[in-house]
Amino acid sequence: MEIKTHLLILQSTSFCNINCTYCYLPDRNIKSKFELSLLPIIWKNLRESNLLGDKIDICWHAGEPLVLSASYYEEAIKILNSENIDNVKINYHIQTNGMLISNEFCNLFKKYKVNIGVSIDGPEQINDMKRVKRNNRGSYLETMRGILLLKSHGIPFTVIAVVTDATLNHIDEFLEFFKNIGAAQIGVNVEEIEAENIKSSVLTSSENKEAYHHLINGLYDLQVKHRVGVREINHSLQKIVFAPDDKEVYDSQSFPFSIISVDSEGNYSTFSPELLSATHPNYGNFIFGNVKSEKFIDSYKNATFNRINQDIQTGIEMCKAECDYYNVCGGGAPSNKLFENGTFASTTTNYCRWHIKELLDIIADRLENDDNQ
């Protein structure tokens, strides 16, 4: 299979203006800034590494992008567009907490059709349990102000909500909130054990199972009955019902350079984006080079890279051999395997027990047993 880069994650800054309790980013207090002069180098690197396909998603993420100015992103987009002599279809994305959205940003989003993802965990009493500022006050009101501004400009947006124990204690309020928020799609991330975040308030307690089932059933109803798109339900329905039977399954996090993440200093990583700023006793860090001096493809000369790649492929083969859900999942996220099992060369994690296997079982139940859907 020939791999092309389908997602380029750029960390315009590692700094974040808030301090969520579950955040896995270690450098969120550091006010770094990605130099725009790196963008032509990155594009040339993609071309010379034969990683450019027909289209690419470029996403500013891994810090709060909007602490930099709208003019910074306009300049970045102009540079990337001018470098794109290859006529690759570029889709721009920004994942933000929404607090700093301004009219100036909205004009930029409209002008360049930037896809906006807003991180919000639900209504105020849920969101503000974990998504807090450095003074420990909640971020809800400022995020909602940003969302209302997007809506007043007619800018579509998606949301990502992290599911924590706070969610499971208020599931009906959570579902009602997202039913009415007006997002094009909701993505639900169960709090993971990852890098800086060494404990999940959801995945480690079997007492949460009943509430989790209630949540997934509610999300299924949001999508199927109320036409509110839910990423996890959407992807599951596509794979259970609509995908061809003989389609080979894979996960892009498992293949080198299908996803590339570049930090604010020009260091690059691949596989799971969460690895960019992570370290681990068994592997060290996951920086495979710097775009200023190395091509992406040069990583294959790097012994650590090859060891990590080999372990990830071993883990995928193990999943393929022993897991009944492999034909839908494709082998899971390497970052979950690493931070839960201590090695990429492993299989089941709590994350996949809950957010893949339980999820798929619940959806299969609904598909089998619901008469009116």
Added chain:
Amino acid sequence: MESKNFKDRLTTVRTKVRQDSTKLQNLYESLVASDDKVAKPISNQGTVDFDVYQWKGNWSSFNQRW
């Protein structure tokens, strides 16, 4: 509890749903309402006809968190 044999279950559920045109149509409409990347039905009647359905979904997206 996870299924003992999800592979077989997947086949059973898939077959059952695909034979129910009303259910299939409703599920399909719930997809396109939120995801413009999903393939449009290509039957002349504008309905989902699984025999001629061309799936354009993305296999690589199941473990997406961003």
